[in-house]
Amino acid sequence: MGRITLDKVTKSFGDVEVIPPLDLTIEDGEFTVFVGPSGCGKSTLLRLIAGLEDITSGQIRIDGNDATSVPPARRGLAMVFQSYALYPHMSVRKNIAFPLRMAKLDQAEIDRRVEGAASVLNLADYIDRKPGQLSGGQRQRVAIGRAIVREPAAFLFDEPLSNLDAALRVGMRLEISELHKRLETTMIYVTHDQVEAMTMADKIVVLRAGHIEQVGSPLELYRTPRNLFVAGFIGSPRMNLISGPEAEKHGCHTLGIRPEHIEVSAEGGPWSGVVGVSEHLGSDTFFHIHDTGLDETITVRADGEVGFSHGDRVSLTPREDVMHRFGADGLRMA
Amino acid sequence: MATKASRSAARLMMAPAVILLLGWMLVPLTMTLWFSFRRYLPLRGGDQGWTGFDNYVRFVTSSAFWPAVQATLVIVGGVLIITVCLGVLLAILLDQPMWGQGIVRVLVIAPFFVMPTVSALVWKNMFMDPVNGLFAHVWRFFGAEPLSWLSEASMPSIILIVSWQWLPFATLILLTAIQSLDSEQLEAAEMDGAPKLKQFWFIILPHLSRAITIVILIQTIFLLSIFAEIFVTTGGAFGTRTLTYLIFQRVLESQNVGLGSAGGVYAIILANIVALFLMRIVGKNLDN
């Protein structure tokens, strides 16, 4: 069980309010991702849930019980830190066994659980090594192992993959998703990586300056961003946001259209411009189009084989059905 | 030092320092060795030629030798225990955010800057004097008979004085070590269910082990040769005659350079045994 409810939670450091009153419910077994720009309070929120910081006002409930003043160890949550925070003088086995030793389990049970975690995470080859003798990915696994042996009500991850290289990150991302499918335990995951958020989450919470901007499934956020901030934040490359006469023509203040929803061709579209930089990724090509008369650069995604080059004049066709219209207040219009 | 080239380059660059140090130490060492085999009484006939191992035999068979070794070990051991234990506590305390931290830190470091002779004099006259000392006043305030510290509790007094001098050193080294501890490790331990005391035992203390061995190593080397504190306070009486002090007495009070030199050679051997022993511990500790 691991249903976590935040009720009008606030947090101030001195007289700086980092988290204004915030309500959020995380359902049991859900994989929730917190995203937001740097400094928006993701880590702070996670640490409030963990109990490593005291909340200034409000209430945190875990499975319906008030946990606001329960010390971290007794909340039944396990945290995986960005720096892994392994105990450097203990072997991998001792690291993983540490929470169990603290809980005074008997040795047979400790051994059984450590073996279990080691086999789930493929740690067996280096179980007697010290953390200093492991690679980043292996350390990450040990940190996760130390979290799962406790059989917590929920896992908290604070940017666990940001110290890994790109290839390893993809691998670990899959492993964590896999683990979630297998354990069916609540997981809260902080990241500022778009792809991690989109691929892993059941539910994404977009934060800005401590405010929740929108909560929803990855596709909900992608299809119907509630405001300009979410529209610009979710999706890579960013959504094109066009204001001025072209937006007014569509009856809104700002018109949003994603790069993948614009067709680029030699001629025939309603908009036209000159190709600037093109980024070839192999499967896709991103063109940055200038001089469209839409008052900014437009980014367009095309197939990898589309062969326009710098300085070519091209024509653009946006898909009318997936345009996003935002009002002067920045909110989505119907 | 990974490659052969870098190893030999390192050797070459270290050579001047090594040669200088060797010369620096070899000259006095050879002179000590030389005198230790001679009968040399400056005021009673001067240098009277070779005596073989006579000085060595006389030094260890003298009734003062074993008590001196014991006194040395007791002082070194006592000071080490006190400075390391209190040093760890103080370091943890000073690491907590508190009001006036900068000033408190300077105050804690201050005793280290006081010369041993001066600090021993201050302790002897201001604190431990049986008539006018601060301790005597405190004792009398509680209606107790003032202790004449330096004669009745001579060993503890000297250990106290020397500990007071070396505590800042231990605290300083341990404080920097504590500050290098990743706070996420403590938070992880807290989440893992370790209360404060267990966090100290399982996380902080192992983290400090390297710094503690370094403190022990450096202090031992310096403590084996303390002299001023004893000279100023008890003058080697009341069972506080250490090996260093015994050598001093042999050379200057008995005017027997040969005998004193032989004692010096013993002291060198003792220091080397201790150093070897400690090097192995430190080596083992620095490996991981």
Ligand SMILES: Nc1ncnc2c1ncn2[C@@H]1O[C@H](COP(=O)(O)OP(=O)(O)OP(=O)(O)O)[C@@H](O)[C@H]1O
């Ligand atoms: N102990 C503290 N004292 C004062 N201010 C703090 C403290 N911890 C965090 N803050 C402030 O709270 C805000 C949110 O910090 P937080 O670490 O939660 O950001 P974040 O969203 O995790 O950012 P990042 O993505 O860079 O990790 C920041 O403006 C930060 O300066």
Ligand SMILES: [Mg+2]
């Ligand atoms: Mg953070």
